[in-house]
Amino acid sequence: MAVIAEKCPQIEVTIVDVNPQRIAAWNDENLDNLPIYEPGLKEVVAEARGRNLFFSTDVEGAIRSGDIIFISVNTPTKTYGVGKGMAADLKYIELCARQIAAVATTNKIIVEKSTLPVRTAQAIKTILENGESSGINKPQFQILSNPEFLAEGTAIQDLHHPDRVLIGGDQSPEGLKAIETLTDIYAHWVPRERILQTNIWSSELSKLTANAFLAQRISSINSISALCEKTGADVDEIAKAIGTDSRIGPKFLKASVGFGGSCFQKDILNLVYLCRHFNLPEVADYWEQVIKLNDYQKQRFSKQIIDSLFNTVSGKKITFLGWAFKKDTNDTRESAAIYVAWQLLQDKAEIHVYDPKVSKEQMLKDLDYLAEQNLEFSLIKDQLFSNLIVHNDPYAAMHSAHAIALLTEWDEFKTYDWQAIYNNMLKPAFLFDGRNILDIVKLSKVGFEIKSIGKS
Numbered sequence: 109m110a111v112i113a114e115k116c117p118q119i120e121v122t123i124v125d126v127n128p129q130r131i132a133a134w135n136d137e138n139l140d141n142l143p144i145y146e147p148g149l150k151e152v153v154a155e156a157r158g159r160n161l162f163f164s165t166d167v168e169g170a171i172r173s174g175d176i177i178f179i180s181v182n183t184p185t186k187t188y189g190v191g192k193g194m195a196a197d198l199k200y201i202e203l204c205a206r207q208i209a210a211v212a213t214t215n216k217i218i219v220e221k222s223t224l225p226v227r228t229a230q231a232i233k234t235i236l237e238n239g240e241s242s243g244i245n246k247p248q249f250q251i252l253s254n255p256e257f258l259a260e261g262t263a264i265q266d267l268h269h270p271d272r273v274l275i276g277g278d279q280s281p282e283g284l285k286a287i288e289t290l291t292d293i294y295a296h297w298v299p300r301e302r303i304l305q306t307n308i309w310s311s312e313l314s315k316l317t318a319n320a321f322l323a324q325r326i327s328s329i330n331s332i333s334a335l336c337e338k339t340g341a342d343v344d345e346i347a348k349a350i351g352t353d354s355r356i357g358p359k360f361l362k363a364s365v366g367f368g369g370s371c372f373q374k375d376i377l378n379l380v381y382l383c384r385h386f387n388l389p390e391v392a393d394y395w396e397q398v399i400k401l402n403d404y405q406k407q408r409f410s411k412q413i414i415d416s417l418f419n420t421v422s423g424k425k426i427t428f429l430g431w432a433f434k435k436d437t438n439d440t441r442e443s444a445a446i447y448v449a450w451q452l453l454q455d456k457a458e459i460h461v462y463d464p465k466v467s468k469e470q471m472l473k474d475l476d477y478l479a480e481q482n483l484e485f486s487l488i489k490d491q492l493f494s495n496l497i498v499h500n501d502p503y504a505a506m507h508s509a510h511a512i513a514l515l516t517e518w519d520e521f522k523t524y525d526w527q528a529i530y531n532n533m534l535k536p537a538f539l540f541d542g543r544n545i546l547d548i549v550k551l552s553k554v555g556f557e558i559k560s561i562g563k564s
């Protein structure tokens with residue numbers, strides 16, 4: 109929405125959220141306090157905020173005055189009841205639709221920006237058409253699907269130069285008119301041939317499909333990384349060899365400890381649930397395997413650390429470089445680091461963490477969420493969490509460590525003085541590169557026992 113405000117100064121964009129702390133942070137004078145870290149974001153906010161970009165907690169006021177309402181609320185995996193652990197929890201979407209139905213007095217275009225299961229638009233439509241404001245002056249609603257394809261870490265670049273913008277809507281004259289209205293907004297900076305118009309169900313399902321294909325590529329290369337470690341093949345050399353085939357392409361072929369982030373897992377689980385719902389068990393099993401392989405990769409990494417450290421990490425200092433799920437973001441949702449840390453904490457390791465953008469408070473919140481899913485460990489979690497020590501200085505974090513595990517591919521890790529780090533560690537000094545970004549030949553010469561995903 110900040111980029112729409114930046115590119116369309118004549119359009120007033122108001123962002124409302126029920127979380128007052130988040131809104132206060134978006135309005136903070138100091139742009140370093142914005143709630144999301146994203147390269148280029150603060151410059152966009154600096155340009156548009158107060159001009160035509162506003163942040164507010166007045167949800168009803170914004171509904172009343174808006175011509176177009178983007179629903180961008182969270183759609184996490186359900187943690188209760190039918191579809192628990194699989195289906196998308198649509199309660200926040202439903203609440204938005206009910207609030208719009210109750211408050212709106214004029215015609216509006218409602219845009220699904222959140223990632224949603226296919227056919228959600230039907231549910232939103234039903235709620236809107238049965239709202240309290242029904243009657244003679246009942247407002248008319250057009251529902252569009254406009255899924256977001258940005259990737260965290262490169263969000264501003266992706267929004268400025270999208271591969272495509274997808275807009276789905278009703279194929280009625282009113283629906284087509286609404287599609288054109290939204291197309292005109294994006295056309296301020298996106299070439300029209302990159303704005304794809306589809307029916308609403310194709311648009312909804314395209315987003316889940318895109319994420320499933322992207323995650324599948326990662327699980328595919330990760331599955332091969334396990335075979336590489338057994339056979340002496342090098343996963344980077346394989347990625348290069350297959351990526352030069354124009355039918356395959358070079359992107360998304362980096363082997364790692366596993367994908368994280370708020371979207372891939374939840375969207376694939378959602379797709380799997382939909383397939384089961386429509387009685388397509390073979391299709392559901394096919395996509396579920398992408399998640400299983402990702403879980404396997406995280407477990408494999410933790411096990412490799414324990415095995416290498418002579419089968420016990422109890423009382424040993426293990427340093428994590430990185431906690432965010434990828435570089436250039438402070439987002440930690442579903443980060444592989446959380447699962448690896450949890451595994452090692454249960455084995456009584458002392459985990460020291462350095463991440464340039466993630467706070468200790470966030471790390472504890474992430475672990476707490478995981479611990480709460482396991483009754484046995486939730487009882488001793490405070491004791492386990494006291495073994496998580498967070499540092500602001502990476503060199504202090506690695507001093508006297510038995511092992512280093514690299515969990516996020518932050519660029520700064522490649523620039524460290526690895527000889528000095530090695531000299532200050534306990535020997536043998538182990539280095540586990542979960543992102544496969546370090547030069548293992550060079551670091552072996554420094555003296556490290558180094559293990560990198562997909563290399564033997």
Ligand SMILES: NC(=O)c1ccc[n+]([C@@H]2O[C@H](COP(=O)([O-])OP(=O)(O)OC[C@H]3O[C@@H](n4cnc5c(N)ncnc54)[C@H](O)[C@@H]3O)[C@@H](O)[C@H]2O)c1
Nearest residue numbers: 124125126127180181182183200203204222223256260370
């Ligand atoms: N994060 C991404 O990279 C990304 C990319 C593409 C799509 N998406 C999709 O976008 C959606 C949002 O993701 P996110 O990462 O921004 O989630 P988020 O949890 O960071 O943000 C959602 C916000 O919605 C607010 N909210 C909830 N209910 C509300 C209501 N009734 N009225 C007003 N505000 C309300 C919450 O307070 C929260 O601040 C999800 O469906 C996600 O799948 C996210």
